Amino acid sequence: MKISNVEVIEFRTTSHSRPSRWGYGIYLGDAKTVDTISTLTKISTDEGIEGYMLGGNKELIEGVAKPLLLGEDPLDREKIWNWLDQMITFGPHFTERDAGIIDCALWDLAGRLTNLPVHKLLGGARDRVKCYASTAPNLGGPEVYYEHVKTCKQQGYKAYKVHAYICWNPHTDEPAPQLPGFPKEDLEICRAVREAAGDDMVLLHDPFGVYTFEESIWMGRELEKLNYFWLEHPMIETRVESYRRLTRELDIRILAPEHVPGGSFARAEWALQNAADMLRIDVYYGGLTGCWKLINLCQALGINCELHGPGWPHAQLLGAAPEATCLYYERGLLRPGLDDALAAPYLNSIPDPLDDDGNVIISQAPGLGLDLNWDYINEHRVKR
Ligand SMILES: [Mg+2]
Structure with a gap:
């Protein structure tokens, strides 16, 4: 052929x-x-x-x-x-x-x-995977997130990730450069989310690289008090040493890098540097093959590899990876009023249907499962 x-x-x-x-x-x-x-x-x-x-x-x-x-x-x-x-x-x-x-x-x-579905070619591990509701950024003030996390919890989600003010100025309500960010305003949202979600929901925060090192330390300590599970990609990821120091100083898990070139090879260097507690990758940094290499490296190192973003290739990778290495599927980006079961117009169905327990069901269709x-x-x- x-x-x-x-x-x-x-x-x-x-x-x-x-x-x-x-x-x-x-x-x-x-x-x-x-x-x-x-x-x-x-x-x-x-x-x-x-x-x-x-x-x-x-x-x-x-x-x-x-x-x-x-x-x-x-x-x-x-x-x-x-x-x-x-x-x-x-x-x-x-x-x-x-x-x-x-x-x-x-x-x-x-x-x-x-x-065969791709996860069976790789070696099937599971037919469903835990997921978190991942919000769109800039949904509004703390009251909007307060209601949104409650709705997500009612829908069956067990985990929720905050994207707060990203490239958005909450005071002028206008687009803004990435730096300086708005960590104090972000924290108000994170607090409201914990208050609404209760103690049992797993909470995550992703500022998308908008904090300085000092702000990341401050935010990380505040999130530790709120029992957040991870702090993701808080700073620009070109400065690996900042991440190494941050990971050493904070107790909360640091998840990174999301957007550095070099795929699994660059992330292997991050692991050797202890620059993150959990590594992150997606298929746009090395394809499904590159992600699979990194997942196996992380398994050997005893650290998590959390896939960035939704979609069929990631669902298939998660179907081939054990939960101990790849914990969550990122489902989103969600916002109030959005019907998250509705497919894009060029698709017949979504890549990530939920079961009654808030898990994503992995497609058993041949290949990636794309339903065009x-x-x-x-x-x-x-x-x-
Ligand atoms: Mg992210």
Whole structure:
């Protein structure tokens, strides 16, 4: 079997957020949407088997990666993964994100070929996984989060993650640069959430890198008093030494890095530096293959590897990983009034349905389990 084509399908859809000039999505509220273009990467073979992954930059994947992939055996994922890793390092304008998307599409193809879900190819560990409700940022003041966590608890969620004021000034109610952040205002939200959630709910806080070192220490100690489970990505992640000192000084678990390039290799260095208590990665930093390598490294080191963000590839990885290494699926981003069981218009179903105990049920469909609405995608296809 040989790869016969690599294509990035572009289609028009809508989004509830738009990027601010500070680079972080600003939510528009339920009533408003903006038009956007989404993509789907498709890998075809001479035997008619295909693999898919949402996302992908058309110019990079078709212009740079496709010539490398044509004629290759799509089951040689490790060989291709290493080639793509080298392209990221010194290739012409290729990204880690696009390499990850290609890797995911190859896993999807292998699953469709064998008629098995990816977590069974990796080695099945579980058919459902604990999850936390992960809020959208900038939902409003403490009273909004107070009500939202109560609603989530009623829905069955056992854990809840606060994204408070991120690239948002609560005093002017306008977009703001990432630094300086608003730790005192964030803490008011974290306190309200603990008060509303009660003692038994697991609580997490993610400031998305908006604090200084001193602010992170201060916030970490306050969150320890409130019995928060982890403090995630509190500072800019280019400064590893700050994280090493923070991890040493605080009792609360530090979860990082979320957004450093270098995938599993960079995160191995973080582990050697003791720069975090728990490591973090997603498929845009090394694909499913890279995430799986890091999960196994973390298992050997006896530390957690918590996957960043929702989606089919992460559900499949969690289905192959034991809870002792990968505790949670991140479900979101949620906000009041959002129907979290409603799929995006280009999907027939969501990747993360919940059971009655607040666990995410892992898809048993072949491959990644992507449930694409082809009528919608074809109808909204961008023709160049
Ligand atoms: Mg985060």
